[in-house]
Amino acid sequence: MIKYLIIDDEYIAHEIVKGYCDLLPNMQLMKNCYNALEAIEYLNENTVDLIFLDLNMPKLKGFEFLKTLALTPKVIVTTAYKEYAVEGYELNISDYLLKPFSFERFLKAINKTVSSTSNSTHTTLEKKESVSDSIFLRSSKKYVQVTIDNIQYIEAAGNYTKVTTIDEVITIREKFSDAFELFNDLDFFQVHKSFAVSKKHINSIEGNQIFISEHIIPIGKTYKANIIQLLR
Known part of the structure; x- marks a missing residue:
């Protein structure tokens, strides 16, 4: 389970993010949380895996808030101001979403975040399990959470991509290059114009x-x- 916090002074922003997460x-x-001070009070007593963070808020701005945290969860910035992106990545945010953002862009940010293997000072066992070993894939009209370690290879299938896992084959609505x-x-590793393989699942290479x-x-x-x- 990925536990998340929304920090934004606009009610509609909360509704959009929660609607996407649902x-x-x-x-x-x-x-x-409708300002950073509420969030600080909550995080003093609780932990979360992910924060959706607005930047332009009263009392304490988004990045100023991040600098006050001793232990920082994963952070996805949601803002209308593109000029702060560089500063955000210097603070090791996971992604930077410009409002208004589509669900597809939001899903890409989530996938980038949950599949990230970068170390964080907030390294509880629960977080390691929840944000570093799975990915959301869009299959037909549903979104499937797949364990990354179970994925053997991916294969182009026209405008779709087949994801072959240990247990099943999932067809997703993404071109191979995007997938x-x-x-x-x-x-x-991409080994063919239509195939990319997981190194850990390779049994052998011959010819x-x-x-x-x-x-x-x-x-x-x-x-x-x-x-x-791949052989290195």
């Missing part, structure tokens, strides 16, 4: 083929360099 499994709203962006920081369980993945001529990197 479409996803395992997202639990812990508190609506691969979700995985390219997670020890996945121009990769063997994963009972599956045989072709190696494209232009991806030989990726195979060398």
Whole structure:
């Protein structure tokens, strides 16, 4: 379960973020805070995995608030001001969403956050389990949470992408190039124009083929360099 906090002085912003989160499994709203002081008071007694943070708030601005925290959860900034993005990434935020943002952009930020393997000073066991080992995939009209360690490879299928796990094959509404962006920081390597594989699931490599369980993945001529990197 991903426990989250919304910090924004606008009621409609809370409704939008919560509405988006309600479409996803395992997202639990812990508190609506309408200024940073409310959030500080809450976090003095409680912990969360993720904060959705507005910047332009009364009394204490968003980034000023972050600098007061001794232990910082994952943070997704939600703001109308693009000029503060660089400062945000210097503070190690997970993503920077410009209002108004679509659900697709929101989902990309969530996936980036829950699949992040970067270390944080807030490293409770619950957080490690909840935000570092799964990803949300859009399949048909639902969103499926998939354990990253179970994904063996992904394969292009026209305007869709097939995600093959240990247990099943999930077809998602993403082009291969877009889908691969979700995985390219997670020890996945593109080995063909239509295939990317998880290094941990490779049984063997022979000639121009990769063997994963009972599956045989072709190696494209232009991806030989990726195979060398994979073998390091």
